[in-house]
């Protein structure tokens with residue numbers, strides 16, 4: 001099980017500083033959608049340049065023109081690029097093809113997908129590298145989580161790695177670990193803490209215990 005740190009509400013210097021505190025505990029750093037929407041791929045480029053050995057995920061949440069979008073994110077230094085599970089099959093195929101060509105990976109974000117099991121089966125067939133259940137901020141505010149969705153995709157996905165995101169913190173991690181995803185994505189559970197290094201270390205230690 002790997003740990004991905006999601007950076008959503010910081011600027012580029014803050015992102016670089018934050019990663020320096022927690023880099024020993026994380027496997028992947030995500031440049032979140034809000035950063036890319038406001039600062040563009042420059043944020044991906046800067047973090048990859050600062051940490052060339054760290055796997056960088058660009059959370060661009062692609063919905064269309066997927067081959068082109070994957071190329072752009074890859075050129076900026078992303079190792080993993082996200083697309084939405086609700087996108088057309090042709091877009092998913094375009095993303096997977098472009099990623100393969102560049103030696104990168106695709107993470108499909110299942111946010112807002114209603115029939116999680118059926119779509120996860122299809123995405124698995126379409127060649128997604130990761131399928132990620134995700135409770136976005138708006139549903140987190142309503143008290144929702146993705147634990148049941150994770151169990152559902154784990155039961156149908158045969159080839160892709162599985163991931164979970166959305167409001168995960170140390171206290172809820174045991175529930176996540178029970179379902180054994182390949183990747184656990186944590187944003188606020190680390191970034192909102194005063195002592196981010198310790199928060200990341202505690203989360204990583206629990207993940208390592210499995």
Ligand SMILES: O=C(CO)[C@H](O)[C@H](O)COP(=O)(O)O
Nearest residue numbers: 006165166167168186187188
């Ligand atoms: O993709 C996102 C929001 O759309 C976030 O990066 C993801 O939800 C993880 O952050 P947090 O742990 O703070 O929910």
